[in-house]
Amino acid sequence: MKFDTIIRSFLIAGLISLLALLLESAYYGLHNEVYSITSPFVSAVINSSLNMTVLAVIFVSTFVIVLNTLAKKRKSMKKAKR
Structure with missing residues (x-):
């Protein structure tokens, strides 16, 4: 590899994790009727170990999926060149 x-x-997994973090922050912001994106991020995401665990699982699983997909794509491109 x-x-x-x-x-x-790593970059794609980071971007998808950031998107999940923003969606989660927006959900908590709408759910708690707080229309700030930083307030739910600080109170709900950082203080909750469950939320951090879910984000870590999203990051790791996305990293593995993207890594396997890119590796397969690279192998198929090498075979096509031969």
């Missing part, structure tokens, strides 16, 4: 594939997988 090449280093650029690992970096791409």
Whole structure:
């Protein structure tokens, strides 16, 4: 596996985790009728170990899925060139 594939997988997993974090913050903001994106982030996400665990699971699973997909794509491209 090449280093650029690992970096791409890490970046994509980070972006998807950030999207999940923003969606979760927006949900808590609407649910608690607080229309600020930073207040639910600080109170609900950082203080809750369950939320951090869920975000870690999302990050790790996305990283593994993207890494496998990019590795398969790279192998198929090498076979097509031959």
